Amino acid sequence: MKLTSVDMLAQRRETLVQRTAALAREVRVCAGTACVAAGAGKLSDAIQREAAAQGLVLAVDGDAADVEATVRLVNTGCQGLCQAGPLVRVLPQDAFYCGVRPKQAARLVSEALQNNAVIADWCAVSPQGQRYATRAEVPFYRHQQPIALEGCGAVAPESLDDYIAHGGFAALVRALEMSPEDIVQTVEDAGLRGRGGGGFSTGRKWRIAASASASERYVICNGDEGDPGAFMDCAIMEGDPFRIIEGMTIAARAIGAQQGFIYVRHEYPKAVARLDKAIVACREAGLLGAGILGAGFDFDVEIARGGGAFVCGESTALMRSIEGLVGEPRANYVRSVQEGLYGQPTVLNNVETFACVPAIIARGAAWFAATGTPGSPGTKAFCLVGKVAHTGLIEVPMGTTLRQVIFDIGGGVLDGRPFKAVQTGGPSGGCLGEAQLDLPVDFDALTAAGSMMGSGGMIVMDDRTCMVDVAHYYLSFLQSESCGRCVPCREGVAQFCHLLDTMRRGTAKPGDLDRAIRLAQDIAQASLCGLGKSAPNPFLSAVTHFRAEFEAHINDRTCSAGVCRDLTVFAIDAQNCTGCGLCAPACPADAIAGAPKQVHVIDAQKCTGCGACRTVCRDDAVRALPRNLPCN
């Protein structure tokens, strides 16, 4: 049904809200990537089968219109606590169950859905044995505040109706009542800074684009998500696609654009499919296309699929790629806000930035600015991953400290091992150590400490993570992603990567560390685009905080973390070994011998230093030793 006026949208919402209110309960099954891998799809099917068997009528996903139903089942986007999937949340009780198996569906339906009960023995338990009756009490969620992720994990991602029922497009209605200048001013007053990494003021960017004289203007959403260790933008695109479209439409209204593009990373076929459906639904409903909501304002959105090149996340390269060209960046003395796509003024923002916009317009600049720090208002989404107990997708107020994020929300380091470092900002960011844990999540504070906010990857590292290896990892990523246009990046990064590789292999020479530092400074100064300019960051920050580790690799040829294979052999500590037999089958080199319940032994000649035995050992019985020293 085409919505040809603001009133029609309001009526539609009213009808939908009444229908949803008539439903007694709602069960949300997480259908995010990790939960699906853990069996969420089968769980959802089992719940539907079981409901049918028990005579309970379910309204599934978008079809809240089914008036017969008393309970709604929504297959949502990522709910956050990826570690413990498949996740299930039941409303209105707000009960929260982790790791639910298909065979548990019968009890879920009969107790939680038919009888309103909270299934106490399924609730998450604190280390002290306290049961969390509601999700809001679970520490992972208690310290969070979702704005960009508000709908992700809540709405049915493929249903426009559900988005509208949750208040969707109310912000667009507000924006249509405001003058374009007021919209820009509101975003500027809110202090929204770009969530793609740089942290440039979004309001100011929009103002520049709006005031440039041109006949055409464009709005682009950057969904290239180049950070090799992050998935927040993917989660938003898959879990709440309509929010992005609404944010982009508001931006278009503010700057006077008629065409928008969403540039999606090539490995995200599901995000493309979801966005595609969302765009079609919006066009049919008159929320995209000519005369949106009958307000005499035209805007449409197209999807551009990325080609699998990291550098295309950079604004000028991305625009060239949309134009069908090779995605090489250009020198940035001409700003793409003024001369962007097809030479026209273009606003390019990150997925998360656009996802914040509807909330700002609907609730006002002051509301948004009340959260966070004065320099970085609002919240920030992170992928809290690596060696952390609760891996997942989170959103916290700016100003939250790294310690709070890692220990209060993340539950500390995996398996209770010692904390070593945290990496933020991906290949352009840096590693921070224990001494920096009390830094707040804030654009300026993280930059001042030698890291950066970045797009939202937050990788926790324990004492079994080698900083030389991590620095080499990012450099080799950048080496293969350098577009090759400028020499400092193409040749410099390759040399730099080679130097780090010699450290990993124990063939580095004294003085190589200083050589690497000098090279890093040259690359940072002389490169053409952000890729090269920021390439040395992961290395430089690691050297600042973990210099001794680099020196040990070069001078003593040892890797204390036991990661660099050429420098390490493993041995079993007879004191701790219980002979459980987990390590022998895990060893790809057949280097481990031992009878059940007997102490096992690693043949140092055969050991390739991969560390598989140490990963599987539950008794902390595997030790990393320097390879050049005799062992046992």
Next chain:
Amino acid sequence: MPRAPELNDIVAKYPPGKPRALLHLLQDIQTAQGYLSREAIGAAAQHLGVTETRAFQIATFYKAFHLTPRGRQTLRICTGTSCHIRGAMVLADEVRKTLGAGPGATTADGAFSIELVNCVGACALAPVLLVDGEMLGNVHPGTVARRLKRAGEAP
């Protein structure tokens, strides 16, 4: 499979002489045929009125394109940051040993094409392998062979 008419159909969907559509056309061809043959690149270039060199430049710049035929299944090894620090490179070595082909290659029997990918959004299960759409989480080097056998048609 008759490839030639299919190629013509895809190419014909784009208006001739519009160089801008090159990237999209190549993406469509690859989606349909799994890779870009020399013939396909030539046909796309000719249709859109660009030189073959331009088309090859695009086809080689973007990593999403494959220039050789693909295996029956694609095995992706996640080398995102989380998977890396939980041992993805050890897995990659193990895959090479097990299948006799490493990242970027296709096994001799045409069963698997092997690729490295960045974060696939399942860091909680790191390290992760993907066999076509199926995700294998928490893979240890010693269990690669077994897991692959279960997931597909491994040796």
